[in-house]
Structure formats: C-alpha cells, structure tokens
Amino acid sequence: MSLTYDFYVQRAQAAESAASDATLTNVRDRELRSATAWRQMADRQLMIEAERVKADAIRAERREAERDAAETAQRLREDWNS
DSSP states (O other): HHHHHHHHHHHHHHHHHHHHHOOSSSHHEEEEEEEEHHHHHHHHHHHHHHHHHHHHHHHHHHHHHHHHHHHHHHHHHHHHHE
C-alpha cells in the first residue's frame, strides 16, 4: 500500500472520530461527508495502483517481445550476410 492510501484512510478515520464526537448535527454531517470523500479517494488510489501494476506488466511483456524480435532480426541478418 502506498503512503497516499494510508494517509487517506487515516484522514477518513479522523473524520469518523470527529463525527462521533460532534454534538451539533451539522458538524457531524460535515465530518461524515468528509469521511466518505476520504474513503472514496483511498478506493481510487487502490484502483490506480492496481492499474499501474497491470500497465507495468504489459510494458514489460512488450519490451521482451520487442527484444526477442530484434534478436531474431539480427540473427536473420547475420545468416543472410554469411
């Protein structure tokens, strides 16, 4: 997990705690909305990290395929020239 995800979760927990401690309805509602927003940001961060891992894997596969193609092309040129 990233530092950003942990930060978002901590902020959500702090807002939830503030909401439970609030005596005024409008303050409680505000803190609950804030907690919801922080949780949504944390969820988005998880999705971003998962997509980044997928994209890195795809890029690695593509680089390997390009490297294999270049090696094959080099062998064919060497065979052609010999």
